[in-house]
Amino acid sequence: MTAILGQEKALSYLAGLVRTQRVPGAFLFYGPDGVGKKMAAVDFAQALNCLHPQEGRACHNCANCQAIEKGTYPDVTVVDFAYQARLEIKKDVSSKSYEEELEKEIAKQQHLSVTTIREVATKSLQKPIGTGGWKVLIVDQAQTMQGAAANALLKFIEEPPAKTVWILITYKRSAMLKTILSRCQPLSFAPLSQEVITQLTQDQVENAALAARYSGGSVTGALAAAQAIGLLSNGALNTPTGPIEVAAGLSHTLVTSRREAKCILDVLSKAIHQKWLQTQDPALALRCRRALQRFENYKRSITRNVSPALVVETALMGLDGMDLTI
Numbered sequence: 499m500t501a502i503l504g505q506e507k508a509l510s511y512l513a514g515l516v517r518t519q520r521v522p523g524a525f526l527f528y529g530p531d532g533v534g535k536k537m538a539a540v541d542f543a544q545a546l547n548c549l550h551p552q553e554g555r556a557c558h559n560c561a562n563c564q565a566i567e568k569g570t571y572p573d574v575t576v577v578d579f580a581y582q583a584r585l586e587i588k589k590d591v592s593s594k595s596y597e598e599e600l601e602k603e604i605a606k607q608q609h610l611s612v613t614t615i616r617e618v619a620t621k622s623l624q625k626p627i628g629t630g631g632w633k634v635l636i637v638d639q640a641q642t643m644q645g646a647a648a649n650a651l652l653k654f655i656e657e658p659p660a661k662t663v664w665i666l667i668t669y670k671r672s673a674m675l676k677t678i679l680s681r682c683q684p685l686s687f688a689p690l691s692q693e694v695i696t697q698l699t700q701d702q703v704e705n706a707a708l709a710a711r712y713s714g715g716s717v718t719g720a721l722a723a724a725q726a727i728g729l730l731s732n733g734a735l736n737t738p739t740g741p742i743e744v745a746a747g748l749s750h751t752l753v754t755s756r757r758e759a760k761c762i763l764d765v766l767s768k769a770i771h772q773k774w775l776q777t778q779d780p781a782l783a784l785r786c787r788r789a790l791q792r793f794e795n796y797k798r799s800i801t802r803n804v805s806p807a808l809v810v811e812t813a814l815m816g817l818d819g820m821d822l823t824i
């Protein structure tokens with residue numbers, strides 16, 4: 499398993515709970531996307547069920563740790579859009595098109611449904627059958643549960659059976675029902691440092707250190723930034739044809755090109771902001787401020803019915819002469 503870096507505070511708190519076996523019935527793991535919340539939840543489930551735990555930490559080698567890692571351990575369930583999509587398409591998993599249909603179904607998911615929550619809640623009431631003895635139910639994207647789903651969950655997290663833990667995960671604590679929040683032990687996950695992000699992404703992207711500067715402290719942010727930086731290379735910022743070339747380089751699929759355009763605008767906004775902080779020239783500072791306001795509008799417009807390519811092209815043309823570097 500990949501090591502969870504940069505979250506030592508949260509991990510040592512969890513290890514302490516495993517050592518004393520004084521574990522609350524429900525947690526809320528919160529913090530930015532892509533900082534290791536889900537990995538930490540799985541790691542905690544392993545530590546609780548590990549056959550050879552060391553100082554409250556999982557060994558990652560025993561049969562239970564390995565089964566949890568593979569998703570085959572009977573008492574640990576990770577509920578996310580992929581889990582829900584599999585419940586919904588209930589098709590012959592051996593069929594050739596299954597993987598493809600699953601992908602499409604996952605992309606469509608926006609909310610964890612009441613049916614999904616009830617299904618998992620039923621599991622939470624069954625006695626653990628594994629040798630580790632702990633039942634762990636991990637609910638990712640918990641903020642997507644709406645009224646009925648959230649209310650269905652409420653009574654189960656209030657008083658779970660002994661040795662049963664719910665871990666709700668969210669990047670947006672403010673979007674969750676207050677009644678749910680009040681029943682969960684909160685555990686915060688901090689944004690990651692640039693060094694940690696570089697270390698975690700350097701095998702996946704070329705410009706890891708640069709992308710880390712634009713990542714907002716998350717691995718997901720770094721991967722998106724790396725892609726945007728890739729699209730912005732080849733003189734996009736200082737040749738007359740750059741804007742057109744970058745726009746032409748966007749995907750032809752609307753969903754993907756929107757995402758790419760948003761990443762490009764995010765990276766450029768950060769670069770302009772940086773320039774604004776550094777410059778001593780009042781005229782340039784004013785240009786930067788105006789550009790930042792324009793960029794906020796551009797970001798909003800790509801979510802509407804405007805061509806992402808056109809927005810990116812216009813945004814880049816407006817930066818002409820600002821001598822911006824990424």
Ligand SMILES: [Zn+2]
Pocket residue numbers: 544547548549550551556557558559560561562563564
């Ligand atoms: Zn183990």
